[in-house]
Amino acid sequence: MNWVSSPRLEGRQGPAEDPGTARLGKLHGLGVRIAPGVGRLLRAATRWVVALGLLGISVDALGADPAYHAPIAATSPVSSSFGEYRANHFHGGIDFSTSGAVGLPVYAVADGWVWRVRASGSGYGRALYVRLADGRTQVTAHQSRFAPAIAAFVAAAQESLDRYEVDLSPGEGRLPVKRGEIIAWSGESGAGPPHLHFEMREGADANVGVNPRLFGFGDVDTTLPVINRLVVTPVGAGATVEGEPMVRTYPVIRDGRGRYRLAVPVAVAGAVRFGLDVVDPAPRDNRLAPQRIELLEGDLVHYDVRLDRFDWTRAHEVEGFFDLAQADEGRRFVLNLYRPPGATGPEYGTMPIGAGVLEPPQPPAGRSRALTFRATDTAGNAATLAVTLRQSAAAPLLPPPEVGISRGVHARAEVTAAGLVVRLPRGGDSASVVLELPSPPPLWGHFRRRETPSRFAMVALSRSGAALLAPPDRFVRRPVLQHAGGADTLDVIGIPRGGAVRARFGDLTIQLPDSAAFHPFWLGVSIDSVQAVPGFEPVSAAYRLTAPGVALDKAGRFVIARNLDKMARNIGLFRKGDSGWSWVGNEEGDGGTGGNTRYFGTFVLARDASLPSITILEPAVPGGRKSAPPSSRPVLRIRIVDTGSGLAVSTILATLDDVPQLLEWDPEAQVLSGTSRRTLPAGSHRLVVTATDRAGNRSLAERTFTTR
Numbered sequence: 001m002n003w004v005s006s007p008r009l010e011g012r013q014g015p016a017e018d019p020g021t022a023r024l025g026k027l028h029g030l031g032v033r034i035a036p037g038v039g040r041l042l043r044a045a046t047r048w049v050v051a052l053g054l055l056g057i058s059v060d061a062l063g064a065d066p067a068y069h070a071p072i073a074a075t076s077p078v079s080s081s082f083g084e085y086r087a088n089h090f091h092g093g094i095d096f097s098t099s100g101a102v103g104l105p106v107y108a109v110a111d112g113w114v115w116r117v118r119a120s121g122s123g124y125g126r127a128l129y130v131r132l133a134d135g136r137t138q139v140t141a142h143q144s145r146f147a148p149a150i151a152a153f154v155a156a157a158q159e160s161l162d163r164y165e166v167d168l169s170p171g172e173g174r175l176p177v178k179r180g181e182i183i184a185w186s187g188e189s190g191a192g193p194p195h196l197h198f199e200m201r202e203g204a205d206a207n208v209g210v211n212p213r214l215f216g217f218g219d220v221d222t223t224l225p226v227i228n229r230l231v232v233t234p235v236g237a238g239a240t241v242e243g244e245p246m247v248r249t250y251p252v253i254r255d256g257r258g259r260y261r262l263a264v265p266v267a268v269a270g271a272v273r274f275g276l277d278v279v280d281p282a283p284r285d286n287r288l289a290p291q292r293i294e295l296l297e298g299d300l301v302h303y304d305v306r307l308d309r310f311d312w313t314r315a316h317e318v319e320g321f322f323d324l325a326q327a328d329e330g331r332r333f334v335l336n337l338y339r340p341p342g343a344t345g346p347e348y349g350t351m352p353i354g355a356g357v358l359e360p361p362q363p364p365a366g367r368s369r370a371l372t373f374r375a376t377d378t379a380g381n382a383a384t385l386a387v388t389l390r391q392s393a394a395a396p397l398l399p400p401p402e403v404g405i406s407r408g409v410h411a412r413a414e415v416t417a418a419g420l421v422v423r424l425p426r427g428g429d430s431a432s433v434v435l436e437l438p439s440p441p442p443l444w445g446h447f448r449r450r451e452t453p454s455r456f457a458m459v460a461l462s463r464s465g466a467a468l469l470a471p472p473d474r475f476v477r478r479p480v481l482q483h484a485g486g487a488d489t490l491d492v493i494g495i496p497r498g499g500a501v502r503a504r505f506g507d508l509t510i511q512l513p514d515s516a517a518f519h520p521f522w523l524g525v526s527i528d529s530v531q532a533v534p535g536f537e538p539v540s541a542a543y544r545l546t547a548p549g550v551a552l553d554k555a556g557r558f559v560i561a562r563n564l565d566k567m568a569r570n571i572g573l574f575r576k577g578d579s580g581w582s583w584v585g586n587e588e589g590d591g592g593t594g595g596n597t598r599y600f601g602t603f604v605l606a607r608d609a610s611l612p613s614i615t616i617l618e619p620a621v622p623g624g625r626k627s628a629p630p631s632s633r634p635v636l637r638i639r640i641v642d643t644g645s646g647l648a649v650s651t652i653l654a655t656l657d658d659v660p661q662l663l664e665w666d667p668e669a670q671v672l673s674g675t676s677r678r679t680l681p682a683g684s685h686r687l688v689v690t691a692t693d694r695a696g697n698r699s700l701a702e703r704t705f706t707t708r
């Protein structure tokens, strides 16, 4: 590999120019909860601040760019930072914790007009996009109410569209706002606990997210980033860390204020790259991401990224920016200090692809390298980690006859974040090898015998006797090493960076479009065992696809063959990820049933025979305890729960006397709620609720009640 360390990078690339449409992923709000008494104090403080606002006294946050008004009173601390890892996207703004309270005023930060307004029970909830006079766009989300003019505009659209969920573009001049005007009140719509999610964006399509801290938004950050550990990953054939072709994690020692070091030098062979586990602590136990990360060696800058901007059309590149394998284990703040192939975002500046990968120096023998990792927050508080790197040349690739693999010799193999690691004994001379996964129960597999001996040029032996197959970008131009074995086998496929891939393992077919991968990787396939639970009855073999730390750039298609005659309805493809089983799809084709996803995990076809459960909470059962007769505009509250494939939200429908109702669906609470759309005349009325799950199971519930 010939990745070159670049000299100090000063110029930064402008915003990406990809003209695609905005992709707004689900937002995970991470506000803090504090004691109710404190919340009351804060609400009192807020009233006081608002009173000052009415007197014409500025309520700008400390340090904010004077051109902008604060979006919320300065008593709300920042609880999540810009660019943090979220499943499949960067966190697009900063979160202001409202300490459990809802209803805090939300302000326009400058003169402008409402460019987009959305109402939804999920994602951003009630969200406002205000196009500012300077061309930027302010985004605020999860609000409990809009200001009256905006609320009336939304309500009229909901009335005419017969639905609660709307995404509207009012057009310039329709809903103008003034700097400091209250545009909404904070809440927890879409994602709780209560907080205000606040973004600044740039571009005509508002596709470039900008760090609001750059404009001084948010409370003053006086804490230093804290460096927790260093992750070292071998890159390429023959590369090792401490003699092993494996990822290794090093704890750090704190040497003083903002100064850290490792207890020991890091001994590596060949090229390596790094991950840095670093958080910026904030008041009330909040954990934020730093703004800038550098890897320095004397005057050389090997890596330098800033979480200043990202491209919403490429927001899923977060999965290369952060270490996905670490995030999967709950460590969300481990940054990958290299620019992966296929990563295009403005956060990388002008660094070339591969920047951050350290090749051995020439000549490599006996040289120690002094590396400095530096993490800086938006206020300029910095922490550094000093690392001594002892780096020798990669273990040489041995020609096939010397590799020493015997036909049928057992070896241990696993697909790791560093690649495919195969350990095998010395001796022998054939082209076939048996793999054994180290975790119980043992899984066995072997490469196809028709693979030619030259394939095994891929195998290199390190000094420790472990063996490493080269990463697929060196040798694999198409999928190889596929095994047609039965159960309990490990099949391995090399996924190249470019070119479409089609591979079959038993009844599972994988199709990846051209350039689906950010970078080449190994994918292990083995048979998993799966338990049936209500709403989830497996009807096929389960295939576990292992590729730690890897998500695809473009979704692949996963299909499991099924006999259409023998199987009943309500069957679909499910995937098991970190949060359990989820529905992928039930499209028929390619001789089976499947769907598209960017994530690996365990795949199985399962039948969902359980119906959604619908419980009408209000109006209450007539004649029951606490059953005062409903008012003429009754509150409607319905709980809908589905096990298995999950609700198809667009199918949820509530009608009152055959009139569709405008109710908000809260997927976290699993409650559909609102008030009757019309004032009801005295008499008998009928509420009917229907919902269908993704597997096609439909339920209906109804209640007849009387108003006076």
Ligand SMILES: [Zn+2]
Residues within 6 Å of the ligand: 027, 028, 029, 030, 080, 091, 093, 094, 095, 196, 197, 198
């Ligand atoms: Zn947020």
